[in-house]
Amino acid sequence: MSATTAGELLSFDREHLWHPYTSMTEPTPVRLVTGATGARLTLGGEHDGREVVDGMSSWWSAIHGYAHPALDAALVAQAGRFSHVMFGGLTHEPAVELGRRLVDITPEPLERVFLADSGSVSVEVAMKMVLQYQRGRGRPDRTRMLTVLGGYHGDTFDAMSVTDPVGGMHSMWQGLLPPQVFAPRPPGAGAAADEIAAWATTLRHVADQHHHELAGIIVEPLLQGAGGMWPYPESCLQVFREIADEHGLVLVFDEIATGFGRTGHLFVSDLVTPDILCVGKALTGGYLTLAAVITTDAVARGISASESGVVMHGPTFMGNPLACAVASASIDLLLAEDWTSTVHRIGDRLSAGLEPLRILPGVRDVRTIGAVGVVQLDHEVDVVAATGAAIEAGVWLRPFRDLVYAMPPYVISDDELDVLVTGIGAAVQAG
């Protein structure tokens, strides 16, 4: 260990390091992490050695918890062979093995894998593929994406263009982003059939109006994540599929958050198959940044028929062997356990624990899906107060907008879940 004190680390951090969505000049507090194992983070500095239960899985990614022996071993083994080589003109076993697994565990028609270096980049690649596919089919005028309000697809420019234009974090970019076509977001999970039908009619109408310029549809299937933690009915997925088919649009499911079991389905795409699937976040069990775009053969053929004939994209760290090796190990680990029961166990305990919060003043809604629990307030959360109260209760949470929510690592124990629920309650009352 270096001799640098916690105070010195935090003070350099405060002066020099940007944090996500955080002011450089008026930063909100950050906590120093000195260790992480299982479903717990160890905090340093003022919290000197205190362990907190992690409710965030490091933004949906650490599904197996921290310092998992199997993932550590996969990483070390690959580092002992080689850590990286370019993917242009070269290939390697970690990439092939991961590709094989992704083709195996995703629905049958999805069989062509593009490895990207982050979720946002995979969305860029998917959108580029959609445009190239339409060009390959002789429809260069099809340049816009249809999506729904309330979505989140990443922070790069094309990804921002399909993210919610009002509630999203990107409203200031209006005018600089490629103009996309937005329809209302689906009604919430449990909506009545006539409400779903009315939404579908509106979506159809928007698609009809714009069909001559539409290239594809992109949505987060079943659960909108960072756009508002909004689960919606399964039957809406079929509506996206039908509209895509009616108008010759490429259907993209962004499962960067929902993939790898989080909603109770290994992939939501197992319910309704898209033409392009983006996965990321939990792909490497939260160890390293990696995402994948998986397409049908028809999409690959369409792209090949476009002017350039190739996907014009190739990140320096494409197919990084360390990331691929740990991703394969993470997938093997997930499939080797009874992940469905685990996700249900977590979901049941979260909903039983959170339901009583519904009657608290300031609480607008409580909702759960899979291993995700959400408390929506009737006001913007005071993030500093809510985070502080959660840590006091022994829990790490990162609320946003009007939402206090959790999607813990699947390895979380029942006792830790009870602590987590208490922490959410404390955050709700403080925030």
Ligand SMILES: *Cc1c(COP(=O)(O)O)cnc(C)c1O
């Ligand atoms: C997090 C997220 C992204 C962006 O992924 P990054 O790895 O942060 O670039 C895109 N889409 C969805 C649905 C996400 O949850």
